[in-house]
Amino acid sequence: MVVDITNSRIFRRRSSTFTDPTNVLAIQELRSRILQDSSASTKHSSEDLHRIRHEDWWLDRFLASVNYDVDIAYAIILECLKWRRNFEVDRISLLTLKPLLDSQLMYLHGKDLQNRHILWIMMSKYKNGDDGFEKLFTFWMERHYMEYKGCQPLTVFIDMSGTGLKNMSFDAMKFIIHSSKYYYPNAIESIIIFDNPAILNASWKVIGSWLESSAANQRHDLLTFVTKLSVTHYIPKSHLLEHQGGTDTFKFTMDELAKCLPPPPPPKPSPKLIQQRMHSIDDTTNNNVTEFDFSSFQKRNVKFDEESTTKRAPSVSRRSSKGPKGRKSHIPPALRPLIENRVNAPNDDWSSNDFVSITPRDELRLEKLDGENDLLDVVLVKNQSSETPIMFKFKTTSPEKFRVRPSSGIVQPGGIEIIRVYLQYEYRHSWNKEKFILLTMETSSTDLESFSENFKTAINKAEFKFKCKLSENVKLDQPEERRSSFLLQQQQQSIMKDGFSLGGINFNMPLIILVLFLFLMFQFFYILQIRSDNALLRETLMSLSGQMKESIVQPQETIIEAVKTDL
Secondary structure (H helix, E strand, C coil): CHHHHHHHHHHHHHHHHHHCHHHHHHHHHHHHHHHCCCCHHHHCCHHHHHHHHHCHHHHHHHHHHCCCCHHHHHHHHHHHHHHHHHHCHHHCCHHHHHHHHHCCCEEEEEECCCCCEEEEEEHHHCCCCCCCHHHHHHHHHHHHHHHCCCCCCEEEEEECCCCCHHHCCHHHHHHHHHHHHHHCCCCEEEEEEECCCHHHHHHHHHHHHHHHCCCCCCCCCCEEEECCCCHHHCCCHHHCEHHHCCCECCCCCHHHHHHHCCCCCCCCCCHHHHHHHHHHHHHHHHHHHHHCCHHHHHHHCCCCCHHHHHHCCCCCCCCCECCHHHHHHHCCHHHHHHHHHHHCCCHHHCEECCCEEEECCCEEEEECCCCCCCEEEEEEEEECCCCCCEEEEEEECCCCCEEEECCEEEECCCCEEEEEEEECHHHCCCCCCCEEEEEEEECCCCCHHHHHHHHHHCCCEEEEEEEEEECCCCCCCCHHHHCCHHHHHHHHHHHHHHCEEECCEEECHHHHHHHHHHHHHHHHHHHHHHHHHHHHHHHHHHHHHHHHHHHHHHHHHHHHHHHHHHC
16 A cells, blocks of 8 residues: 555655656757757667656656756756766676675665665674775666656665775765765665764765755755664554664665566667558657647746747757747746846946947856755856857866756857856855856857867957955855864864964974973983993992901901811
């Protein structure tokens, strides 16, 4: 009964997602962007391309994780596709994973009290630096995510009992977080840490700061620390092992693995049958598209001509901007007031030349908007020409801190491009020294990859430099509250180098070390001197003792000789 209820919930979630006209439009737009690349067949695996063409749920998972922002979802899914091809996700060998599976490092088994499947990770079976952790984690995530089509998130149970520093790996934990954010969006509902030793508390604080900055789900309660007394609030005793306070005697074996593997794929149909199915799909698609009511999009001011509704899915090209109105359907609602302020900015806030105008002039003001976890600002690029397109590229001194959407593109004559600059949450205290540059040029070329070469020889080109600052409405927590172990180490090194202050008195550490060294040397020589004096005293006492013995023995010998003489 519980399984039926769960399956019905999953079905309702899928159906509600795919029947929302706004979501359908976003899925079609994302699919068309990926497939319009002529080199897609060589960049991505055939399995992933098939999934993109025919499985809406996969695209919807990426879109839902970023509030259906097509630009950001497009960048994330491209990164995911690149990773899947390089990592060879579809070709992970069980033979290489067998030692880890036999050691019961990680496996799927049972459900928690919320009826979510549990991925068990026994960290005592792992040592920092061991190979295969990422592949094994991907193996289980891939099978669960594809089986339930991303609609049933996991509970990850990390058992830390009997572990120490040798078992803790920042790389492994970072991969788990990164995977749930970019490779398997919203695949993890919670991470339960069981019986964590006190020596690893600082490490988990650092990991917790990464989770708080997750832009994918914007949750701050993903980590939950439990003990034997509190773990039963999340996991039933029937699925807890004995050392965890439960009654489960389960032991993962290769037979259990066979139950988790997906069934073999069905035989491929004949070419004739495929052609018949394609004709049937085309007829159904044409009927659905011609009868589709686009009136529901009037609230978002998106218009389509009659030809586009019958021949192709409506799309807005990122590289051929028609201004803010043409892109409005893909801009999060929270950004629209900010963009309108930029569009209506006074002339003093614009920097212009013969072919391009941009705003702001020279400074980005990072703001905190509702619904956005990262700090952000927007840059507007307007093509002043009525004949020639312009190409642009936005660069930053720290690409690991900032996300730029789009970072390059083409603006058609008279068009406007909206560039969004996001400062990722984990870097919110290290923004003040960063700089940006926007390169623009007039060109008829559409090859963005050769931008650098074309920019060197371009006749009409311009550079715009920016600094950044925080807006007045942004209030950040104090950096000391979230100081990582790295910062603490830096502080210790600073103390060793520059000294410290106590009670208002400054102490210089090198001078203190020198004084201690001299004091120890004095003690050393003093002890040597005492030992030397003791040796001299000992010799004197021995000499006196010998003399006293001689003075006693000689009179006795004289008396004995005298007695012998008398006798």
